[in-house]
Amino acid sequence: MTDFLEIYKPLLIYVAIVIATVVVLYFITRFIYQWLLKKEEAKFPGEKSTSLKLLKTVLNTLWLVLGIIALSFIFVEEESYGELKADFKLALYLGFLAVITIVTAATTNLWFKRSIREKIKQNQDPTSLKFLRYVAVFSICFIGILFGLLAFPSLKGVAQTALGGAGVIAIIAGVASQEALSNLIGGIFIISFKPFKINDIIQITDTLVGTVTDITLRHTIIRSFENKMIVIPNSVINKERLINYNLGELKNCKFVEMGISYDSDVALAKKIMQEECEKHPLILDNRSELDKKDGKPIVKTALTIINDSTMTIRAWAWSKSFVDSFELQCDVNETIKARFDTNGIDLAYPTRTIIIEKDTE
Known part of the structure; x- marks a missing residue:
């Protein structure tokens, strides 16, 4: 037993250091998570976000993956150290990229929510801010995914083309269906020309009357007087002849x-x-x-x-x-x-x- 400890003492110390580091990082992540919850409540009162839970999960998964890769060094030959180092750097890059993307998207989303709430308190139209919130969050996530693709040699060309500018439209046009694109364009038209806005009462058919509650990139949500949430694609509602009871005179x-x-x-x-x-x-x-x-x-x-x-x-x-x-x-x-x-x-x-x-x- 003594001989075993003497022979493998450096490896055992290395394993203990790796495990201890992962455990310490886990508790640090938990502490930061609790601290951020308090900060979020103080800066954005009344706004609850699931992004912090997602951030905590990503970080804990990152520490676990990095720990497994670090422990793998004791089981492979020295010739494979280069590949493990590359995998370690890739996992570290993707993990921190995911963290930055989640934090940026969550902060942007909460800022828009607070601005929308202030608009409503001042009896101003929040429609544009609500639509821009979806655009901003989608853009941040899209850019984060593209930078993630840059880490993979086989997908690097696609990401560089997309980040070049014109490639973004080409990728969307190639991947998305015609209906999805028409819904997106329909949402832009609704925000630009404002046939209706949030909190307007509109009538689309003889039986479909309700209040507009939200306008997203894909669809418009209407709350009927029966308290049913009706989801209508933007491409459909743009083709309908509708009555807006809040447009112009209210009488x-x-x-x-x-x-x-x-x-x-x-x-x-x-x-x-x-x-x-x-x-x-x-x-x-x-x-x-x-x-x-x-x-x-x-x-x-x-x-x-x-x-x-x-x-x-x-x-x-x-x-x-x-x-x-x-x-x-x-x-x-x-x-x-x-x-x-x-x-x-x-x-x-x-x-x-x-x-x-x-x-x-």
Whole structure:
């Protein structure tokens, strides 16, 4: 046993130093992780990021890989030392490159988040900052990957071409699909021409209405009034004809329509609809000064359609916003129906008269 220790004493000391170094680095990484958590909370209060956990995992993996490579020196011949040194340098380079990329991307992302929050507090439009946040983080990660490719001789030419400038577009065009590119360009068009922005209420179809919550490089996210998150690719939403209720004037005109039977009193029905709309607290007086001078009513009513079994009466009810107009319509539908029942005005329903002819001799 003594002879064994005397022979292998240098190797055992080397192994102990390597293991101790890995353990020390592990605890240093843990200490730095806890310190960075406190710093992040102090500098970016309320912002939680998973990047620190990823950074901790990368560093611990790096120390483990470097330790394994360092221990491999005792198991190989001296002729292979050059290859192990090259592997050690490669792992060290890739590890620190990953750390720098993660730290830069995370810091940039948190800075944008804080700026967006400040914009929202000041009632300013944060759409451009939200989109630029995705662009900045994507660019940092993309450049980090390219510098990682430079470490591999077989991929060095591809990375150098991409870093040259024109190669970036060529690589994206070659790797990405046409649909992905159209979504990216669609997102740029949305940010540039602003057909809508964050927190706008838009209507894409008769049934799809909601609030824009986010615009990314690929898609736009809309929260419907049923609290469903709807993800629409930018290339699709750019082709749709949409209604933006926050673009320009916010006031909105809602058509309140009732179909009454032929036996009902049209004049009375118009009067009831006008009175119920005008006394609603959300009604907006949209008359001009000339209209007021001429004595025109706040809510206009008219017989618009005569169908096979109904007569449609419409009331033009104005409100301050789309949300108010929807609430107004729901309320007056109920009150108008109640007054119609009281005053003997029947809501129409389809009727058919069937005549049966009986043959007689």
